[in-house]
Amino acid sequence: MMKNYNPVSAQDYLPRELLKQIQLQRLQKIVAHEYEHVPVYRERMDERGVKPEHIKTLKDIALLPFMMKKDLRDTYPFGLFAMEMSDVVRLHASSGTTGKPIVVGYSKEDIDVWVSCMMRALVAAGVGPGDIIQNSYGYGLFTGGLGAHYGIENLGATVVPTSGGNTERQVMLMRDFGVTGITCTPTYFIHLCEKALQMGLDVRDFPIRVGLFGAEPWTEEMRKRIEGLSGVEAFDIYGLSEMSGPGVGIECECHSGLHIFEDHFYPEIIDPDTCEVLPDGEEGELVFTTISKYAMPMIRYRTRDITHIIDEPCACGRTIRRIARISRRSDDMFIVRGVNVFPSQVESALLAVEGSLPHYRILLTRRPDGLDNMTVEVEISGGFDKIKTLEELQAKFSHSVERILGIHAVIKMVPPNTIPRSEGKARRVFDNRMNPTNQ
Amino acid sequence: MKLKQISVFVENKPGSVGYPCKVLADAGINITTLTLADTKDFGILRIISKNWQEAYDVLKARKFAVSVNDVVALEVENTPGGLSRVLEALERQGLNVEYMYASVFGVHNRAVLIFRFDDTDSAVEKLAGCPDLKIVDSELFFSLK
Incomplete structure (x- = not known):
């Protein structure tokens, strides 16, 4: 119990009743603040006849309207800000690959809360003073880099702010500095390990022992690959810019779901179709309310992430609830021949086959007759001189994918290092169905 | 009595056979004989070289999917x-x-x-x-x- 205990994590262990009282007080305060300062949201509450004083219990949160990514775009750039710019000390923005970027703002106190959550996440992963943490999340408008940076620094560990890119140099620094932990996307870490091998180095021989991996969904199969390749203990960290950034939740040493820092981020699970709140344990869309963030509160923000809440006590002793690992995001889902497919399902299917490397991509095309084709490219390791063996491997991939997805995919096995590597979030799906020139 | 054969997995597309051959050439490794087996999507380049260990190492270092096995002449x-x-x-x-x-x-x-x-x-x-x-x-x- 309470392994890795550090006072910064005291809020992880509050008695549940006390935690609920804190949540209610913070919720009431933030709703009043939002109602007073954000006209767009006040109008929506008024339309529903809801006033801040109607929030008498935590359950009353269901009275409040939802927020969605679209709201952030529609009010670009500052329409959802609830404080004067003179009180806002930092802005972040998404890359904005689809239309306008989304902008988020923080007061000094908001930053403090964010940093404290990131510190608690690091502690849960066993990080503390004396650790040297390489932070390979991109620095800049993306919340990953600075979010992790200040958490590491304020915890008293040593941060190496490498940001993304220049991978050979990252390998060299990792070895020379005796780095003990890393924060980056799981994809980038694999790339880093492979780069080390190309340089004649093996990350398993380095002192590094822990990795906090996030900013993209990844699977248990991928965890096994990462741990085998590097010898580090891999922790799934969850966050999103709309909440603050990295450090909304993290796995503890039990690796059985992610603890949510619910004294700051109040979680709900809803049925994405009816928007009804579901009981703990039922799978649905994750919805968060930032109950401590004042520059730009997000009330009942629909994350598009599919998971369920685990309310059983965790063996680590933390009382904050967990969510199951997020391997499915509504945003990533695509439909092929009427079947809903998540990239993580393809990942599980491919990595379950021996001989696969953890690099793949999914190409969607439309045939002239209107039927969709899904081609899955996967890198394979060596060990073959017979065509028969390769064809058997291809058949194994094909069966594995078909068993999990229920539809046929064309499997294209490619040599190592063929699929472009990403230095940030991996792009897995290339949908050319609406783009006939690319077929 | 046996010979060592190096097999390289390649894509069935232009340049995919030339590249491993170039890597061996640059390393000063002579290919004594070879064959290419191919299917619609991929191929296997099989090479016999006196310096098979060196050939294997240099291809492995360049991240080719490469393997060694025994054959008989x-x-x-x-x-x-x-x-x-x-x-x-x-x-x-x-x-x-x-x-x-x-x-x-x-x-x-x-x-x-x-x-x-x-x-x-x-x-x-x-x-x-x-x-x-x-x-x-x-x-x-x-x-x-």
């Missing part, structure tokens, strides 16, 4: 029926040929064929006791011109 008479006599002898020994290809160089006016058997060790054992078949050992093989 057999002399075949360069006359009609030469090959079928060899194949019949193999059949009598109960040896299954996974694949085979011809070496670029022959010996004593006879052709040399490379054979891949299921189980190379037991194949070599059986072949050694078979007067109709003559194995080309690696010393002789790499001296051929």
Whole structure:
């Protein structure tokens, strides 16, 4: 119990009743603040006849309207800000690959809360003073880099702010500095390990022992690959810019779901179709309310992430609830021949086959007759001189994918290092169905 | 009695065979003989080289999907029926040929064929006791011109 205990994590262990009282007080305060300062949201509450004083219990949160990514775009750039710019000390923005970027703002106190959550996440992963943490999340408008940076620094560990890119140099620094932990996307870490091998180095021989991996969904199969390749203990960290950034939740040493820092981020699970709140344990869309963030509160923000809440006590002793690992995001889902497919399902299917490397991509095309084709490219390791063996491997991939997805995919096995590597979030799906020139 | 063969997995697209060959060329490694097996999507480039270990290391370092396995070189008479006599002898020994290809160089006016058997060790054992078949050992093989 309470392994890795550090006072910064005291809020992880509050008695549940006390935690609920804190949540209610913070919720009431933030709703009043939002109602007073954000006209767009006040109008929506008024339309529903809801006033801040109607929030008498935590359950009353269901009275409040939802927020969605679209709201952030529609009010670009500052329409959802609830404080004067003179009180806002930092802005972040998404890359904005689809239309306008989304902008988020923080007061000094908001930053403090964010940093404290990131510190608690690091502690849960066993990080503390004396650790040297390489932070390979991109620095800049993306919340990953600075979010992790200040958490590491304020915890008293040593941060190496490498940001993304220049991978050979990252390998060299990792070895020379005796780095003990890393924060980056799981994809980038694999790339880093492979780069080390190309340089004649093996990350398993380095002192590094822990990795906090996030900013993209990844699977248990991928965890096994990462741990085998590097010898580090891999922790799934969850966050999103709309909440603050990295450090909304993290796995503890039990690796059985992610603890949510619910004294700051109040979680709900809803049925994405009816928007009804579901009981703990039922799978649905994750919805968060930032109950401590004042520059730009997000009330009942629909994350598009599919998971369920685990309310059983965790063996680590933390009382904050967990969510199951997020391997499915509504945003990533695509439909092929009427079947809903998540990239993580393809990942599980491919990595379950021996001989696969953890690099793949999914190409969607439309045939002239209107039927969709899904081609899955996967890198394979060596060990073959017979065509028969390769064809058997291809058949194994094909069966594995078909068993999990229920539809046929064309499997294209490619040599190592063929699929472009990403230095940030991996792009897995290339949908050319609406783009006939690319077929 | 056995030869080492390097196999490289390649995509079936322009340039994919040239690249590993270039890597070997740059490392100063000579290819004695080779064959390319292909399907619609991919191929396997099989190479026999005296410096097979070096060839393997340099390809592995460049992240090729590469492997090493044993093959056997057999002399075949360069006359009609030469090959079928060899194949019949193999059949009598109960040896299954996974694949085979011809070496670029022959010996004593006879052709040399490379054979891949299921189980190379037991194949070599059986072949050694078979007067109709003559194995080309690696010393002789790499001296051929």
